[in-house]
Amino acid sequence: MKVGKGLHRMEYKNLLFEIEEGIATITFNRPKALNAMNSETMGELLHAVTRCRNNESVRGIILTGSGEKAFVAGADIAEMQNLRPKEALAFMELGHETLRLLETLPKPSIAAVNGFALGGGTEISMACDIRFASETARFGQPEILIGLIPGWGGTQRLSRLVGMGRAKELVMSGELIDAKRAYEIGLVNRIFPPDQLLTETKKFAKKLAGMPGFAVKMAKHAINFGYDLAIDNAIRIETECCAQCFSTDDQKEGMKAFLEKRKPAYTGS
Numbered sequence: 001m002k003v004g005k006g007l008h009r010m011e012y013k014n015l016l017f018e019i020e021e022g023i024a025t026i027t028f029n030r031p032k033a034l035n036a037m038n039s040e041t042m043g044e045l046l047h048a049v050t051r052c053r054n055n056e057s058v059r060g061i062i063l064t065g066s067g068e069k070a071f072v073a074g075a076d077i078a079e080m081q082n083l084r085p086k087e088a089l090a091f092m093e094l095g096h097e098t099l100r101l102l103e104t105l106p107k108p109s110i111a112a113v114n115g116f117a118l119g120g121g122t123e124i125s126m127a128c129d130i131r132f133a134s135e136t137a138r139f140g141q142p143e144i145l146i147g148l149i150p151g152w153g154g155t156q157r158l159s160r161l162v163g164m165g166r167a168k169e170l171v172m173s174g175e176l177i178d179a180k181r182a183y184e185i186g187l188v189n190r191i192f193p194p195d196q197l198l199t200e201t202k203k204f205a206k207k208l209a210g211m212p213g214f215a216v217k218m219a220k221h222a223i224n225f226g227y228d229l230a231i232d233n234a235i236r237i238e239t240e241c242c243a244q245c246f247s248t249d250d251q252k253e254g255m256k257a258f259l260e261k262r263k264p265a266y267t268g269s
C-alpha cells in the first residue's frame, strides 16, 4: 500500500512494515508478549524479508521492536511448551530459513535493539549485518534456563561474533548482559540513548544505501562466504568479488571523481 510520497506500508498481524526512501523498516509488534516470536510472526518475517529481497527499490533493512521494553523477548514459550519434536523441528527450520535469507540478502541490514533481545531475539539480531542498541537493551541466550539450547543459530553465530569462550559463557549460564557489555565483547556495534536509536539507525542505513550498491553487495558476500573457509579459498572469493566491481559504472565514477577532486555521483549500475 502506497501511503504518501515515497512511503509504502504493508499490513501484517504481528509486524509493522514500511519502506521509506529506500529503507525498509520491519517492526516486531506483539508488545503484550514483549514481541516474542511465535510461528505466525516468523512466517510474516519470512514474507517481509522476501519482499525486501525482491523489491529493487529497497536498499537497506532495519529490524526493531515496538514499545520501549523489548526488541524480541525470545521464541514464544507459550507456543513452544507442548511442541512434539517434529513440530519443534518445523518451527526451527522456518526460523533458519528466514534468518539465513536475511543474513545473505545482497543488501545491508541493521538491528536496532531497543530493549530485551533474548534467545530468539539475540539470534534475529545476529542474522543482521550490524547491531545498534539503546542504552537500555539487554542481550542473552537464556534457553538453558528452560531446558533448551538456542535453536535459531545462537550457538553458531554468537561464537563467530564474540568468540567461543564468551559464547559458551552466555549459552551455558543463560545470563543476560547489558548494552555496554554487549559492546565490549563485540556483539553490538554502537550504543545510543533510547530516543535517538531509530533516528541514528535510519541515518546510518541511508548512508549505506548511498554507497555503490554492487560494491556493498560484493563486500557482504566476500565476508559472509569467506569467513568459514581456509584463508587461501577465502582470499580467492574476495579477489573474484573485487574484480567484478570493475564491471560497474560506479567503480569508474568513484575513481574518476577522486582524480577530479569532486564528489562521486553513483547510479547503482
Ligand code: DAK
Pocket: 032, 033, 034, 036, 073, 074, 075, 076, 077, 078, 087, 088, 089, 091, 092, 095, 116, 118, 119, 120, 121, 142, 143, 146, 148, 149, 150, 151, 152
Ligand atoms: N514467550 C512468550 N511470552 C513471553 C515471552 C516469551 N519468550 N517473554 C515474555 N512474555 C510475556 C510474559 O509471559 C508476559 O505475559 P502476560 O503474563 O502479561 O500475559 C508478558 O510477556 C510480559 O512479560 P513479564 O511480565 O515476564 O515482564 P517482566 O518485565 O517481568 O520480565 C523478561 C521481562 C523479558 C525478563 C521476562 O518476560 C522473560 O524472562 N521472558 C522470557 C525470556 C526468555 O527466556 N527468552 C528465551 C525464550 S527461548 C527452537 C526455536 C527457537 C528457540 C529454541 C528452539 N526450536 C523450534 C527447537 C529459541 C528459544 C528461545 O528464544
